[in-house]
Amino acid sequence: MAEEGASKAGIVPSDRTAIGIMFSNSNSSIAYTVDDKAEVIANEDGDRQIPTILSYMDGDEYYGQQAKNFLVRNPKNTVAYFREFLGKDFKSIDPTHNHASAHPEEANGTVSFTITDKEGEDAAPSTLSVQEIATRYLRRLVTSASEYIGKKVTSAVITVPTNFNEKQKAALIAAAAGAELEVLQLVPEPVAALLAYDARPEVEVSDRMVVVADLGGTRSDVAVISTRSGMYTVLATTHDYEFTGTALDKVLMDHFAKEFMKRNAGIDPRQNPKSLAKLKLEAESTKKALSIGANASFSVESLAEGIDFASTLNRLRYETIARPVFAGINRLVESVVKKAGLDILDIDEVILSGGTAHTPRIAANMQSIFPRTTAILAPSTTPTAINPSELQARGAALQASLIQEYEAEDIDQSTHAAVTTVPHIANAIGVVLVSESAETFIPIVPGETAVPARRMVHVKTPKDGGDVLVKIVEANTHIKVTKPEPKAKTNGKASKSATVEDADETEDEDDSDLSDDEEEEDEEKRERMWKIGTTLAEAALRGVKKGSTVEVTINVNADLSMTMTTREVGAKGGVRVNVPAP
Amino acid sequence: MASAKTTELVLPSLPEGWSAEKDFKVLDKISSTIQRTIEPVGPHFLAHARRARHKRTFSEDDRIQAQERAKKVEEDNDSDISEPEDLMMLQRDAKDWKSQDHYKVLGLSKYRYKATEEQIKRAHRKKVLKHHPDKKAAAGRSEDDNFFKCIQKATEVLLDPVKRRQFDSVDEAAEVEPPTKKQLAKGNYYKLWGSVFKAEARFSKNHPVPHLGDEKSTREEVENFYNFWYNFDSWRSFEYLDEDVPDDNENRDQKRHMERKNANSRKKKKAEDNARLRKLLDDCSAGDERIKKFRQEANAAKNKKRLEKEAAEKKAAEEAKAKKEAEEKAAKEAEEKAKTDREASKKAKEAAKNAVKKNKRVLRGSVKDANYFVSGDASAATIDAVLNDVDLVQAKIDADEIAALAGKLNGLKIADEIKGVWTEEVQRLVAAGKLKDGEVKALA
Ligand SMILES: Nc1ncnc2c1ncn2[C@@H]1O[C@H](COP(=O)(O)OP(=O)(O)O)[C@@H](O)[C@H]1O
Numbered sequence A: 001m002a003e004e005g006a007s008k009a010g011i012v013p014s015d016r017t018a019i020g021i022m023f024s025n026s027n028s029s030i031a032y033t034v035d036d037k038a039e040v041i042a043n044e045d046g047d048r049q050i051p052t053i054l055s056y057m058d059g060d061e062y063y064g065q066q067a068k069n070f071l072v073r074n075p076k077n078t079v080a081y082f083r084e085f086l087g088k089d090f091k092s093i094d095p096t097h098n099h100a101s102a103h104p105e106e107a108n109g110t111v112s113f114t115i116t117d118k119e120g121e122d123a124a125p126s127t128l129s130v131q132e133i134a135t136r137y138l139r140r141l142v143t144s145a146s147e148y149i150g151k152k153v154t155s156a157v158i159t160v161p162t163n164f165n166e167k168q169k170a171a172l173i174a175a176a177a178g179a180e181l182e183v184l185q186l187v188p189e190p191v192a193a194l195l196a197y198d199a200r201p202e203v204e205v206s207d208r209m210v211v212v213a214d215l216g217g218t219r220s221d222v223a224v225i226s227t228r229s230g231m232y233t234v235l236a237t238t239h240d241y242e243f244t245g246t247a248l249d250k251v252l253m254d255h256f257a258k259e260f261m262k263r264n265a266g267i268d269p270r271q272n273p274k275s276l277a278k279l280k281l282e283a284e285s286t287k288k289a290l291s292i293g294a295n296a297s298f299s300v301e302s303l304a305e306g307i308d309f310a311s312t313l314n315r316l317r318y319e320t321i322a323r324p325v326f327a328g329i330n331r332l333v334e335s336v337v338k339k340a341g342l343d344i345l346d347i348d349e350v351i352l353s354g355g356t357a358h359t360p361r362i363a364a365n366m367q368s369i370f371p372r373t374t375a376i377l378a379p380s381t382t383p384t385a386i387n388p389s390e391l392q393a394r395g396a397a398l399q400a401s402l403i404q405e406y407e408a409e410d411i412d413q414s415t416h417a418a419v420t421t422v423p424h425i426a427n428a429i430g431v432v433l434v435s436e437s438a439e440t441f442i443p444i445v446p447g448e449t450a451v452p453a454r455r456m457v458h459v460k461t462p463k464d465g466g467d468v469l470v471k472i473v474e475a476n477t478h479i480k481v482t483k484p485e486p487k488a489k490t491n492g493k494a495s496k497s498a499t500v501e502d503a504d505e506t507e508d509e510d511d512s513d514l515s516d517d518e519e520e521e522d523e524e525k526r527e528r529m530w531k532i533g534t535t536l537a538e539a540a541l542r543g544v545k546k547g548s549t550v551e552v553t554i555n556v557n558a559d560l561s562m563t564m565t566t567r568e569v570g571a572k573g574g575v576r577v578n579v580p581a582p
Numbered sequence B: 001m002a003s004a005k006t007t008e009l010v011l012p013s014l015p016e017g018w019s020a021e022k023d024f025k026v027l028d029k030i031s032s033t034i035q036r037t038i039e040p041v042g043p044h045f046l047a048h049a050r051r052a053r054h055k056r057t058f059s060e061d062d063r064i065q066a067q068e069r070a071k072k073v074e075e076d077n078d079s080d081i082s083e084p085e086d087l088m089m090l091q092r093d094a095k096d097w098k099s100q101d102h103y104k105v106l107g108l109s110k111y112r113y114k115a116t117e118e119q120i121k122r123a124h125r126k127k128v129l130k131h132h133p134d135k136k137a138a139a140g141r142s143e144d145d146n147f148f149k150c151i152q153k154a155t156e157v158l159l160d161p162v163k164r165r166q167f168d169s170v171d172e173a174a175e176v177e178p179p180t181k182k183q184l185a186k187g188n189y190y191k192l193w194g195s196v197f198k199a200e201a202r203f204s205k206n207h208p209v210p211h212l213g214d215e216k217s218t219r220e221e222v223e224n225f226y227n228f229w230y231n232f233d234s235w236r237s238f239e240y241l242d243e244d245v246p247d248d249n250e251n252r253d254q255k256r257h258m259e260r261k262n263a264n265s266r267k268k269k270k271a272e273d274n275a276r277l278r279k280l281l282d283d284c285s286a287g288d289e290r291i292k293k294f295r296q297e298a299n300a301a302k303n304k305k306r307l308e309k310e311a312a313e314k315k316a317a318e319e320a321k322a323k324k325e326a327e328e329k330a331a332k333e334a335e336e337k338a339k340t341d342r343e344a345s346k347k348a349k350e351a352a353k354n355a356v357k358k359n360k361r362v363l364r365g366s367v368k369d370a371n372y373f374v375s376g377d378a379s380a381a382t383i384d385a386v387l388n389d390v391d392l393v394q395a396k397i398d399a400d401e402i403a404a405l406a407g408k409l410n411g412l413k414i415a416d417e418i419k420g421v422w423t424e425e426v427q428r429l430v431a432a433g434k435l436k437d438g439e440v441k442a443l444a
C-alpha cells in the first residue's frame, strides 16, 4: 500500500519514530503507542480532535481549533474541508462545505485555494495547491506530536476512507513527504477503528461479523467487515454525504434561526455570512452538549444586527427535529448489511466511530435495528466503549508500532495485493450434532473466512457414550420468517365479481362481512437458521466413555484441501481425515 | 459462535451398519470460495504475510493481477445515472420546485419510483459536482444558482421517504395508461395490461404484488391476482397537490379554511383514485379470456358433476330395486323348497316305512319259506317261537339293518342257508350287546 512515497523516503527502521494519524475532513488526531497501548495525543491547545483547518492572519499560521475560530472573523484566509480534494480534479470535487471559508478553485491543473498567508496590508495573496495545504497542516500535526513525544516524528500510519483511490493515496503520501513525514502505510478508516477495539488486552480473538459505522462531519461511511481470527475482510461499504454531522448542525441552525426570527421581527441570521458562521459554531457545540446532557444552551453574542441571542433545547426535542437525519443513518446501515449479502441477524457487533457517533439517539437506534445479541459499541450503550472520535487514530498508532521495525520495501511486499488477495470459503464448515434426533449444525470455520484457517471445537457425546459419528458438513444460513397467524382472509364482496365461481356447490360462506380493514401489524418473527449442505467427511469414534468430550479440529489449507482430526479428549487415538483440494 | 455449550446437543451415535475402512469416509470437497482482499492490518495479518510471502518478491504486474482477481468492494461507476440535461430544465425557476420533475432534475428519469436511495445520493452528488455555484463562480461563469436550488430541492424531496411518497403519488411520468381498444386489437392483452398493473403496484402497502400473468396462468393465480387487486391497499395520497397554506399567524381563519379545503380535496382525489383503479380492474377483467375460460370450465365441470350425480342416483335406485326383487325371489324359493323338502321327507318316511314293512315281510317270509326250520308241518308253537324271535330281532335293529338283513335273505330258499343268515345276525347282535346270549332261541 505504501507507494513510491514511502520507499523513496527510505528511513532506516531504527531511526524511526512512528505515530498514527487520523487525517480527516473535519478533524484530525494523532496517536502514539507506548507499551502496546495507543494514546491519542492532545496538541498544544489541549485538543485531541484537532479541526482540519488552516488559517492565516497577519502572516501567522493557525491550525486546529484556533483556525476554526477564524471562520467567523477571517473566513477568506481560512481553509477547511480540504482532505477530500487531494488527488482529485477540480471537476470532481464537491465544494459545498467550503462555502463559508476559502473556496476551492482550479489552478495549474489542480485544486487550489487563494489566500493571503503573508504579513502586510498589501501582501500578495498566494495560490496554494491542496497538496501544499495538506503538507502545511500535516507539518503542524507532526510538530505537535514531536513535541509531545520528545523526539522528531519521522513516520506515520494514516487512515483513509475505503473509497480513496490510488491517485488520492499518492497525493496524500506526497503531501506527507512534503512535511518530511514517511507514510508507513495507509489504513482504511473502519479497519483502524476495528483494530483499536481488537487490540484491547481483554479481548479474545474471535470470529465476528462487524459493522463499522463511521459517522463524521461531512460524510457517513459504513462498512461490513468479516473478522476472522484477527484478520479483517471488508465485505461491503457505503458512503453517504447527506446524513452527517453537518446535517445535524443544519437542523439546529434552522431551529435557532427560526426562533431568532420569531423574537426579532423576522431577521434571519442565515442571510449574513458572519451570522451564519456564528450560528454554525454554536449549533455544533449545542449539538455536542446534547450528547451528554438532557438539555443544552445556545448562546451567541451579537448573532445578527448586534442582537444577542440565548436559548435552550432539550434532547427529546432535538431528536424529534433531527429525526430525518437519524432515519437516514439507520437506512444507510441497513443498506450496507444487505449489500454484503447478509441480514441484520448476521451481525455480531456494531462499532460506532467518528464524532457524530457520540449521539445517544444513533446508538439507541442501532439497538433497535439489530437483535439484542448484537453488541453496539458506543459510549451511550457500552460503558467500556472507546471514545468514537479516537478509534481511528488509535488503530493507526497500533499499526504503526507493529510495522515500524520493517524496511519500507518489506512493508510494501507484505501489503502487496498478491499477499492480500486470498480465497475465502463461502459456506461455513462444521459438525452435525443431535438433540432428540433433530440435527443441528455447529460451525467450526464460519463462512467468509480467509484460508488457510484452523479452528477447533469441543462437543459433547451421548449420555451413555459408545460409538459416535463425527460428520463434517458445509452449511449456510437463511432467515426463517414466521408471520403472525393471518386473520382468516375473507374475500371482500368486491372480489366476487371477478372470481371464477368455484366448481363445487357454492355455499355462500362469507356473507358475514366482518370488518377486516384494521390490520394491526403484528410483529413477524425472524430467526437465523442453519441449512446443512454437502457432507464433506464422516468419521467414527468408537467406544467413547460416558460423559466424555470430543475435540474436532478443522484445517482448511491454502489450496482448499481440508484436514479434520477428531479425538476423545483425554483418550488415546482418534481419526484424521484428509479431504483433497477441489 | 463456534462453541457447543448447549448441554442437550451431542454427537450422534454411530448409525447401525455404518462402516468404513479405517473408520472414515471422504464424501465431498469444499464447494465454493470467493477471492477477497484481506486488510494488511493488525498482528494476525503479519503472521499471514510471513507465511504467504515465502521470501518471494512480487512485481507491479502481480499486484494488478491479484487486484483483478479480488472481488471489488468499492464501485465508483455512475454510468447508470447519466442523462442529458435539456435547456428548459436548466432554466427552471427554483421557486416553482413543486411542479418540477424531481427525478428528471437529478437525471433519474428512467428509474423514478424504482430509483434506490443510493442512486439518488449518487445522482445528487454528480449534479452538485457539476452545478455548484461556487464552482461556477471559481471558473468565472455566472453565479446563477437557480438550477442548483432545483437540485437541492429534488434531493430533499427524494431522500425523505415521506416526501418522496407524496411526490411519487402524483408522479404522472410514472403512470402507465391503460391500453386502448386499438392497441388490444393487435393482441398482447396480458403484456399491455400487465404493465399497467406493474406500475400501479408501486402504491401497494403489501408485498409481493401479484402480476397479471399470461394465458398460461392457472386459475388460482388469476383469482389471486384479482382478489389482491380488488382489495388493493394503497399508500397513494394527494397532499403534494395541496394549495399553499399561509404561514403567518394573522390569517388564522383563512388558514383553517385552506386546511379544510385541502383535506377535502385530498379525500376527493383519493376516492377518485380508488374508483379509477376499480375501473381499470373491471375493464381488465371484462376482457380477460382466462376468466371466461375458467368459468366455462367450471360450468362444464358443474354440469358434468350434475349428470354424474343423476346417473349415480339412477343406478343406485336400479340396484336397490334389483336387490329387493332378488331378495323376494330368494325368499319365495326358499319357502317352496322348504315345502317340497317337507313333502319329500314325508314321502321318504312313508317309503321307508313301507320298505321296513316289506322287509319285515321278507324276514317273516324267510322263516316261513324255511318252514320254520322243521321238516313237515310246523307246530303252532314252533311257528310262534320262530316268529317271536323274528320280532325280537326286528325290534333290536333299525330300518337299514332290517333292509340289509332282508337283502341277505331275499331269494334264499334253502332252509339251512336262511337259518345261517339268521344265526349270523343273532350272533352279530349278541356280539354287539343288543341281544343277550340265549335270549333268541329258535333262530340261534
Ligand atoms: N460529542 C459529540 N456529539 C455529537 N456530535 C459530535 C460530537 N463530537 C463531534 N461531533 C460531530 O462529529 C463531526 C466530526 O466528526 P469526525 O469524525 O471528526 O469527522 P470527519 O470524519 O468528518 O473528520 C462533527 O459534525 C462534529 O460536530
Ligand SMILES: [Mg+2]
Pocket (backbone or CB within 6 Å): A024, A025, A189, A214, A215, A216, A217, A354
Ligand atoms: Mg472521519
